[in-house]
Amino acid sequence: xxxxxxxxxxVLDATANLKKHxxxxxxxxxxVNVNRLLLSVNAPHPCCQWxxxxxxxxxxxxxxxxxxxxxxxxxxxxRKEWADLEPVPQDDGPNPVVKIAYSEKFSDVYDYFRALxxxxxxxxxxxxxxxxxxxxxxxxxxxxxxxxVLLQALSxxxxxxxxxxxxxxEEQPKNYQVWHHRRMVVEWLNDPSEELEFIADILSQDAxxxxxxxxxxxxxxxxKLWDDELDxxxxxxxxxxxxxxxxxxxxxxISHTSGFSDAMEREIQYCLYQxxxxxxxxxxxxxxxxxxxxxxxxxxxxxxxxVLELKQTHCSPYLLAFLFDCYEDALxxxxxxxxxxxxQKTLKKALEICQLLAQEDTIRKEYWLFLGRxxxxxxxxxxxxxxxxxxxxxxxxxxxxxxxxx
Amino acid sequence: MDGVPTPLRCFNECHSAAMFVDDGVETVTSREQxxxxxxxxxxxxVYKQIHSLPQPTLLREQHYQYxxxxxxxxxxxxxxxxxxxxxxxxxxxxxxxxxxxxxxxxVASDVCHFLARCQSPAGGFAGGPGQHAxxxxxxxxxxxxxxxxxxxxxxxxxxxxxxxxxxxxxxxDGSFVMHVGGEVDVRSAxxxxxxxxxxNILTPKLFExxxxxxxxxxxxxxxxxxxxxxxxxxxxxxxxxAALVILGKEHMLDLKxxxxxxxxxxxxxxxxxxxxxxxxxxxxxxxxQAGLLPLLHRALxxxxxxxxxxxxxxxxxxxxxEYILLCCQNPTGGLVDKPGKSRDFYHTCYCLSGLSIxxxxxxxxxxxxxxxxxxxxxxxxxxxxxxxxxxxxxQALQHFHRLPVPDGNRQPGASADASVSDxxxxxxLGDHQS
Numbered sequence: 139x140x141x142x143x144x145x146x147x148x149v150l151d152a153t154a155n156l157k158k159h160x161x162x163x164x165x166x167x168x169x170v171n172v173n174r175l176l177l178s179v180n181a182p183h184p185c186c187q188w189x190x191x192x193x194x195x196x197x198x199x200x201x202x203x204x205x206x207x208x209x210x211x212x213x214x215x216x217r218k219e220w221a222d223l224e225p226v227p228q229d230d231g232p233n234p235v236v237k238i239a240y241s242e243k244f245s246d247v248y249d250y251f252r253a254l255x256x257x258x259x260x261x262x263x264x265x266x267x268x269x270x271x272x273x274x275x276x277x278x279x280x281x282x283x284x285x286x287v288l289l290q291a292l293s294x295x296x297x298x299x300x301x302x303x304x305x306x307x308e309e310q311p312k313n314y315q316v317w318h319h320r321r322m323v324v325e326w327l328n329d330p331s332e333e334l335e336f337i338a339d340i341l342s343q344d345a346x347x348x349x350x351x352x353x354x355x356x357x358x359x360x361x362k363l364w365d366d367e368l369d370x371x372x373x374x375x376x377x378x379x380x381x382x383x384x385x386x387x388x389x390x391x392i393s394h395t396s397g398f399s400d401a402m403e404r405e406i407q408y409c410l411y412q413x414x415x416x417x418x419x420x421x422x423x424x425x426x427x428x429x430x431x432x433x434x435x436x437x438x439x440x441x442x443x444x445v446l447e448l449k450q451t452h453c454s455p456y457l458l459a460f461l462f463d464c465y466e467d468a469l470x471x472x473x474x475x476x477x478x479x480x481x482q483k484t485l486k487k488a489l490e491i492c493q494l495l496a497q498e499d500t501i502r503k504e505y506w507l508f509l510g511r512x513x514x515x516x517x518x519x520x521x522x523x524x525x526x527x528x529x530x531x532x533x534x535x536x537x538x539x540x541x542x543x544x
Numbered sequence: 545m546d547g548v549p550t551p552l553r554c555f556n557e558c559h560s561a562a563m564f565v566d567d568g569v570e571t572v573t574s575r576e577q578x579x580x581x582x583x584x585x586x587x588x589x590v591y592k593q594i595h596s597l598p599q600p601t602l603l604r605e606q607h608y609q610y611x612x613x614x615x616x617x618x619x620x621x622x623x624x625x626x627x628x629x630x631x632x633x634x635x636x637x638x639x640x641x642x643x644x645x646x647x648x649x650x651v652a653s654d655v656c657h658f659l660a661r662c663q664s665p666a667g668g669f670a671g672g673p674g675q676h677a678x679x680x681x682x683x684x685x686x687x688x689x690x691x692x693x694x695x696x697x698x699x700x701x702x703x704x705x706x707x708x709x710x711x712x713x714x715x716x717d718g719s720f721v722m723h724v725g726g727e728v729d730v731r732s733a734x735x736x737x738x739x740x741x742x743x744n745i746l747t748p749k750l751f752e753x754x755x756x757x758x759x760x761x762x763x764x765x766x767x768x769x770x771x772x773x774x775x776x777x778x779x780x781x782x783x784x785x786a787a788l789v790i791l792g793k794e795h796m797l798d799l800k801x802x803x804x805x806x807x808x809x810x811x812x813x814x815x816x817x818x819x820x821x822x823x824x825x826x827x828x829x830x831x832x833q834a835g836l837l838p839l840l841h842r843a844l845x846x847x848x849x850x851x852x853x854x855x856x857x858x859x860x861x862x863x864x865x866e867y868i869l870l871c872c873q874n875p876t877g878g879l880v881d882k883p884g885k886s887r888d889f890y891h892t893c894y895c896l897s898g899l900s901i902x903x904x905x906x907x908x909x910x911x912x913x914x915x916x917x918x919x920x921x922x923x924x925x926x927x928x929x930x931x932x933x934x935x936x937x938x939q940a941l942q943h944f945h946r947l948p949v950p951d952g953n954r955q956p957g958a959s960a961d962a963s964v965s966d967x968x969x970x971x972x973l974g975d976h977q978s
Binding site for chain 2: 237382429508
């Protein structure tokens with residue numbers, strides 16, 4: 139049994155932002171932003187059996203004001219338009235494990251989903267049921283797959299599907315399936331025109347959402363929408379200079395557009411500028427190293443000096459690590475005319491940094507000590523007056539004595 | 545050792561110097577980080593007050609009861625994991641094996657029967673009976689069956705069909721989609737490599753170009769992303785690296801850059817690991833991130849690196865154990881992401897897996913333990929590639945390598961699924977294969 143709904147006595151303000159709790163017990167509507175909806179008076183929906191009422195054209199679900207009696211969900215097994223279909227209960231076997239105590243609604247919907255799947259039914263009612271199933275578990279990839287089959291088999295309105303998936307992603311932005319579904323619909327429509335704005339909206343709620351960034355990179359690359367992306371990234375970095383996803387996007391855009399050769403000086407400037415503002419921002423340091431590494435840190439003229447200058451006023455473990463990397467690069471890629479004495483001086487500076495880091499950045503002590511030992515082993519002279527690194531509990535052992543690590 | 549308790553790093557008077565430095569520039573990132581640090585500081589401080597002699601204790605009995613119950617019954621809060629039930633089996637069984645709690649034969653048999661019902665007629669395992677096959681539950685199901693390790697368990701796996709399934713999700717560029725009509729990311733390569741190697745269905749064609757695809761996921765940060773171009777991330781880095789180890793190609797990565805990236809993910813103050821640079825600590829990265837160090841250690845050793853430690857991994861093992869034992873245990877059983885979060889079986893599995901990695905250095909031949917707190921906190925060692933106990937890996941390999949590699953004469957990427965119930969039918973409609 140369910141409550142009969144009459145036309146709401148209070149007309150909803152179209153700008154109201156309805157929350158899920160205000161639409162409790164409405165079976166096919168959740169967290170809907172009324173701004174995006176068209177309100178209209180519709181005929182009763184075959185699924186829900188709602189009498190004439192204001193309905194949401196996305197979900198075909200009625201919108202009710204709080205004063206109304208909330209409707210009750212009618213099980214599929216009690217709906218006469220479904221009477222021809224025999225529900226298929228889940229077959230977990232006689233002694234199930236990891237048995238989930240599904241709600242009555244969940245079991246009902248999925249019993250019918252299984253029935254539809256078994257018959258490979260391709261109908262409107264099947265399509266409507268997928269919405270129910272998705273709402274109950276948006277991670278059920280089998281349901282999403284089936285929905286896509288139906289979208290094509292029934293030649294459904296893909297623009298409407300875009301509105302649907304938009305709403306679902308807003309509610310559940312950290313789910314794999316919803317983003318993949320959106321990508322499919324965009325591909326079928328061959329229309330990315332809403333994407334950048336939509337993703338920007340999601341990112342405004344969580345600036346590091348991995349799925350959102352993945353979708354964004356796909357759209358940009360697929361449809362060649364590079365033009366405004368660097369500006370977009372700069373705005374995000376303006377808001378949060380520590381947003382590592384934005385730094386990554388920066389790298390992505392530049393790699394695929396101008397490339398780093400012409401842009402290098404500008405990028406170095408940008409990094410140093412951000413580093414001066416927030417010296418302990420690891421992302422900026424990682425980016426600086428990341429863009430220079432392919433050419434070699436010691437290849438960039440004057441950089442070492444600039445960093446040594448910064449060391450006086452803007453020191454950080456990241457700066458020290460960067461210095462180490464410069465020295466290491468100098469040792470690895472030294473030109474033939476670099477004297478052995480010069481090399482040993484560089485090595486000494488590098489080893490000093492390792493020691494310093496082992497004391498300052500203690501969480502990584504084991505690593506910094508290894509790095510020092512390794513560098514020394516590779517570039518050290520056979521000078522017996524060399525001191526072993528302090529705090530080194532394990533002097534190096536010849537390879538032949540090392541235990542086999544299978 | 546049970547004698548003199550190890551002084552805890554987090555009780556060191558200088559420890560607060562390890563807190564985040566925001567340089568007076570407040571952003572969302574720094575606000576969130578400081579919030580977490582304050583809550584961790586609170587945990588450390590409360591612990592200090594209660595315990596005069598700090599001996600962190602693993603709440604074995606509580607975790608055991610939580611796991612034992614979950615293996616049978618889960619509340620409706622788990623409806624959201626209705627398409628991941630083999631995962632629930634794996635997370636729980638692996639947690640129990642780490643705790644060295646035996647699985648009763650009847651339970652093991654029931655798990656086998658259940659996973660058999662999750663196996664798709666077209667090959668591979670699905671998230672539940674009647675669902676479509678998917679690489680993630682396939683990985684979980686095979687691992688769970690290997691943990692059980694009986695003939696019955698091994699025999700559940702239809703190897704020929706499993707190979708068919710893997711070929712059906714293989715893409716021309718070397719990557720794999722997670723399921724027919726599904727998304728691509730580096731997890732899929734790991735899932736495929738893991739099950740193929742354990743069950744001995746690895747063919748040269750299966751992983752053609754996969755190595756290069758995975759390598760293209762290593763980015764400017766040194767870690768790996770889910771797909772080429774994205775941010776380096778702990779979960780994806782583990783999957784890509786472990787997959788390459790299985791394929792014998794880990795040396796093709798820039799190991800030094802990867803090593804630098806992963807060690808930088810350990811949080812100075814909290815002791816646990818973050819998933820990405822400038823994000824928050826999370827107990828599950830105790831495995832995904834810390835688990836990389838054993839893999840890198842071995843890879844560097846194979847490359848001829850002579851300066852590797854013979855006693856320790858290159859991360860702060862004690863600090864990680866402190867984070868897990870002091871901050872990630874729910875007193876009623878189960879483990880969590882960070883204080884204030886709810887317990888779940890995923891975090892229980894990966895916090896315990898990380899704890900095991902932090903406790904055990906080396907392998908069967910060279911083994912050095914570092915158990916924080918009571919000796920009773922000791923967990924079983926776990927294999928850093930498969931994340932099941934090393935004995936179970938060896939046993940499975942032994943069993944399946946006696947069997948011939950199946951034919952695998954299907955073409956890769958063969959199905960564009962239009963028929964809903966038969967994922968191998970090819971009718972021209974259906975999803976674009978990404």
